[in-house]
Amino acid sequence: MRARELFGAALLATAVGSATVTAGDGDRRPPHQWAMVYLAAPTLIGSTIVQGPVLFMHDAEKMARGEPCTSVRLVEPATGPLEDIAAFHCLVRPGGTAPNHFVLTIVPNVIAGFGGVLTAYQFAGDSEIHGVPVLAAAH
Numbered sequence: 001m002r003a004r005e006l007f008g009a010a011l012l013a014t015a016v017g018s019a020t021v022t023a024g025d026g027d028r029r030p031p032h033q034w035a036m037v038y039l040a041a042p043t044l045i046g047s048t049i050v051q052g053p054v055l056f057m058h059d060a061e062k063m064a065r066g067e068p069c070t071s072v073r074l075v076e077p078a079t080g081p082l083e084d085i086a087a088f089h090c091l092v093r094p095g096g097t098a099p100n101h102f103v104l105t106i107v108p109n110v111i112a113g114f115g116g117v118l119t120a121y122q123f124a125g126d127s128e129i130h131g132v133p134v135l136a137a138a139h
Contacts, residue, residue, distance in 0.1 A: 009139060033058045033123045035102035036075060042115030043106055044070050045132070046086035049115060055081050056102070056121055058090065070130060091131030098127040105129075 033046040034057045042051045063069035068087040076082050101124050106116035120131045 017139075029060060029126060029128070031060045033060075033126070035100060035121075035123060037104065042109075044109055044115065046088065048085045049112070050074065050085055051115075054079060055087070057121070063089065070132075084102045088133050091133060093129050095122055095127050095129035095133060098122075098125050101123055125131070 006093060027061075034055060036053060036055045038053050039051050042049050045139055055075050056075045057071050057073070059069050059071075066089070068089050069083055070086075070088050070090045071085040073081040073084050101121055103122045105120040105122075109115045109117045110118075118132050120129050122129045
């Protein structure tokens with residue numbers, strides 16, 4: 001039953017992400033990409049467990065300099081982004097076909113026994129998958 005709930009949460013997160021505006025055009029990636037998504041189940045991102053609306057931002061210029069290029073922020077729907085919950089240097093790998101919507105890869109959190117762990121994300125229109133380091137630093 002728990003696996004079914006986690007799958008449902010990941011599916012819902014992906015569905016909400018599909019309504020998000022992102023910049024991206026095949027292999028012509030903009031230097032800054034972002035997507036907002038609603039995490040229906042508790043999800044470990046770095047060292048923080050989060051549930052609800054979050055904003056994923058990727059900065060290709062920071063990545064080129066070797067700096068943390070991904071940041072994740074909590075979002076208050078009425079006022080916008082709040083606090084950073086994670087910042088890390090993503091692990092980019094080819095993903096084949098570019099999806100039509102923002103995609104999260106979440107695996108069951110076997111250590112905590114509930115929720116999931118974010119392992120990767122991919123922007124709409126972008127063939128690259130951004131892997132999340134195992135011990136992504138919380139911010």
